[in-house]
Amino acid sequence: MNDLESFQLMDQDDPLQHFRSHFHHNKNEIYFDGNSLGKMPKAVIDQLKETLEVQWGKQLIRSWNEKWLALPTRLSEKYAQFLNADPSEILFGESTSVRLYQVIYALLNSGKYLHHLITDNLNFPTDHYILQGFTKNYKGTTLTRLNYGQEIRAELDMLKDLIKEKPGIICLSLVTYKSAYLYPMQELNQWAEAQGALIIWDLSHAVGAVPIHLKDSGAKVAVGCTYKYMNGGPGAPAFLYINNTLGLELDNPIQGWFGHQNPFNFDEDYTHSVGLERFQNGTPSILSMQALEAGIDLSLAAGISAIRTKSITITTLIKKAVQKELEPFGFEFHSPHESLYRGSHIALLHPHAWPITQALIAGNKSVPKIIPDFRPPNLIRIGIAPLYTQYESVWWLISRLKELGSTHSNLNFSAPITKVP
Template identity: 35%
Template sequence: MTDELLARAVALDEADPLAPFRERFLPAPIVSYLDGNSLGRPLKATAELMDDFVRDQWGGRLIRGWTDGWLEWPLTLGDRLGELALGAAAGQIVVADSTTVLLYKLARAAVDARPGRRKVVLDTDNFPTDRYVLEGIAAERGLTLTWITADPDTGIHPEQVADAVDEDTALVLFSHVAYRSGWLADVPEINRIAHEAGALTLWDLCHSAGSVPVRLDDWGVDLAVGCSYKYLNGGPGAPAFAYLRHELQDSLRQPIQGWMGHRAAFEMGHGHEPAPGIRALLSGTPPILAMVPMHANLDMLAEAGIEAVRTKSLLLTGFVLDLADEWLAPLDVEVASPRDPARRGGHVTLRRPGFEQLLEPLWESGVIPDYRRPDGLRIGPAPLSTSFAEVYQGLELLRDHAGKHR
């Protein structure tokens, strides 16, 4: 069977229309990088753009660079990201801040836009930042958090949301792709349920953007946030993005009123007057240097196409499942992710007590997965930078180490 699996990996790589994109990434001294769902690899073009920006744009233009277009990057990059990956028409996405800060901005604005409603609905297994931010807002605004107990092996279900929301619900917050299991939520149906109750919806797209096609406008999403350092390869600490539906932009007011979100930032006047449209979500000076990689990454995504990325992602994660069933199940390793491709995001979680002890020997062997407590290894192959042979080699070494550490 091992020979058959290897032959399958070779055949899949030979038939892969996205295979040439692997050559666009900087080489790394590793055997198998399986953590693209946590930090994407850098592009060769990114290194070139960064050097050009520092030497020519920043070094050459200096302060004049702001009027050369830098001030518009949060909006122009947001529009392009919305077109290529998020299904959002222009004028609804801004690139700025971190995911945590943008979550705070949007969630505070949302609950304030539903005065008299005292409930916020969220799930127990969402990423810690999402939960922590909402706990803080609830304390600030005197709100009640209604917790849905989500199965860590799956995720949030519409039926659970229907049981939790009512006429007192201001906001619901969930992740499109669950960070632990990779469960793909039914966004349109959950939105429908929340909207029937009069609540707003806020979605975390951190594990979706650049991996799973998103249809924010078509799905009726109200607000969304996400990061650019995972499948979008923006680099450590790359800026996040926020989506605010057109129809809500005149009524929602974010709480961090900085000069860049002002109607006329350079007037330096008294009193805050929000800028029209999505620009009002800005606060301080945009992180221009950190936005440079997005230009290269969005160029690559435009060429590859998000649907092709998703097709390969499902093939990669399906191959992970096959390898896990053949090699790891006999070693008491369980799959803690959806097997149904319609409900599976871009990564697969494998679980066995004591898996944390495998991280160091795996890293020493050149295999880099991700780990999430209490006992889950996340296998996150990035479709544009990961080959099927690389997945095969990584899981083969995982099998060897798992056998030694039973």
């Protein structure tokens, strides 16, 4: 690998480098976990201060009309640029899990799709759990969980065969949480459509990291969280996308007052809103939405194309360094090799992944703390968040992994007790 100086030069040439100063950073610490919880944009502090002191503290209930009722719509307008969809097709609020449950329930009730649910072994646990719940709680629903026998990539022929055999409602993560495999969304949407089936895309690991073209790719439904690459903060509101033609034919199974056509008429009976707002449930979480807006604004200013270019450059650099320098020390590149099929994180397998991760996080006098994340039993994930990840950090990471790979038998960290989300 080249020396530290050449990586520092790449930082100097990085067109996104000035975005880093918009985030809070800790001294002597390198963060590679923006794919789990994104860093805090500095603007959030002022944003929330204003919301707390003026909007809530002073203006109180008046702020609903003055500021808050317009906020979810404004977020949808901004987000439409990342999803390449119409703002009227995007709704903020709740968690990804709740949105997934809500929309699957609505699709099953619609009578438009057979009650076969499909997912694969690459999907995130909450998606599996929500789908499993339907086989218990929604009579006549079946679930097939396709197992490719490995966790790096989907086997598209197997997946297509299953969709053809059991057309219904399929749920996939556009970028998978372990290996960062990126599905060919358009190809699969077209296939599903031809079989009378529909794919729900979980975009949690994709939005703000890879270009997404919901409209052009023929996607009908998508959900996702906003606290990863969008830097929305812990528990930031999730989003729901339903294509306009379908969305206006579905009923929200949770008939809360914010989904009512006229919530402030306080009618006794429910009439759903004319637009996708019918999928709103209760009062939106304004504080979290305010925090999220600062994150969205930064990604919008950078542009997804520049973000993707830097992400590919860095993940490719890491891939080459792993092959050349880390494989002799027992590390295995566990993400797709082609950037076309890879999101913005890298998975490394190592039989001693846990103590190595702990040693990275601990740092020492001569090396900074390096924070990746660990997924049991033996996976280290390295998240690249182009708005603040530096090339120099990649040099430190590879150098430190090389050192730890050759000395791991001396590491003394107890086994993992809890799983970090």
